[in-house]
Amino acid sequence: MASATSRPGDHQGLINQAHLATLGTLVAGVAHELNTPLGAIHSNHDVIERALRRLQDILADEVVTTDELAQVRKIVRAMDGVLATNRIAVERMVKLVDSLGTFGRPDRAERDRVDLREGLEGTLTVLAHALKGIEVVRDLKDIPAIECYPNRLNQVFMNLIHNAVQAMDEGGMLTVRSIPEGDGVRIEIEDTGKGIPPDVIARIFDPGFTTKGRRVGMGLGLAITRQIVDHHGGEISVDSAVGRGTVFRIRLPVRLPGPEAREGGSDEGR
């Protein structure tokens, strides 16, 4: 089993590019997630139009025959189905927008005290399309709300879950854990994917390092992930076995360190 722990560093220059990469994943996920409910509503809209035209035709001559009555019954049955489907579709979109709210709300860019399980659930919702064919296990124990920048940590969850999904292109199991630990919390993202080879694992938190090829990413996802965790006074580590899977562990304190504490952390690593 190979493992690595983050070393704090300073790569501010890359942060904007990485935000764009995360934004890309987010937008692709949302577009995909909206596609199904929108497609259903789109089709139903057409069904309603057709139904209305038929009803108008039936009513046009002021006489309703027995045959037409049977048609009306058929239309009513179809409309029942339309309503049931639209209800599900609208609920799905509301849920998606809600989870996006916790994701991208500008006020969440500010520091806040939050329960990280909310962000984990939101991330799973936004990435639901990518998680098809993957068994998702939520092992979410009660954890204290922690002081943090919720948007940033959601970005961390998104990066790690997205990576986990990419490591399991033939299906598998994703386990998301929240565990209270000392004066803080531990979040774990574990996959049963292809794993990270020992010669690679020591470098995965380095900016610009990628095994996915330039077309897939810029190799910034984990560098930024580490940077965000550092800024929260936390620590990220990884254990992996080739062919068995990978687990990322993030430890975060309940209190966000002050600016001085963060600077101190950075010096240590140089």
Added chain:
Amino acid sequence: MSEMPQPTVMIVDDEDMVVGAIQSFLELETSYDVLPFTSPEIALETLEERPTHVIVADFMMPGMDGVSFLTRARELRPAATRILLTGYADKQNAIRAINEAGLYAYLEKPWNNEALKLIVRNAAERSRLFEELDRRVGELERANEELAGFRQRLIHAFL
């Protein structure tokens, strides 16, 4: 010619919204018997018992993908016409699979209702023709057997 029963159309997609929307549309616009399923496994169990003319299945389903499902469906109902529903992102994989599994057509999501109706109608017609062909071949075989019997009797009569 015997009275043809209404075609039976099976729809399989893990998203109940997709199944629901297609079901509502077909129920309004056609008089087919529509069988909706969100589980490919349960759909297969039903196929064993119920003659089905057209099977529409989604490509990306957890547990069993649409192509595996439609391949199993062919073993149970060889005369049924099979159609794959695909999302934009899985189009390339889907097309390859369509050729390998010998499917009749694919329909891209989000689908157009008019196109859906046309494809399903043609698929139902195709199944009906297969059934008809099967029936006629059966009739021919029976007629042949009868003829063979006659010949046998004729030969006996003259010998």
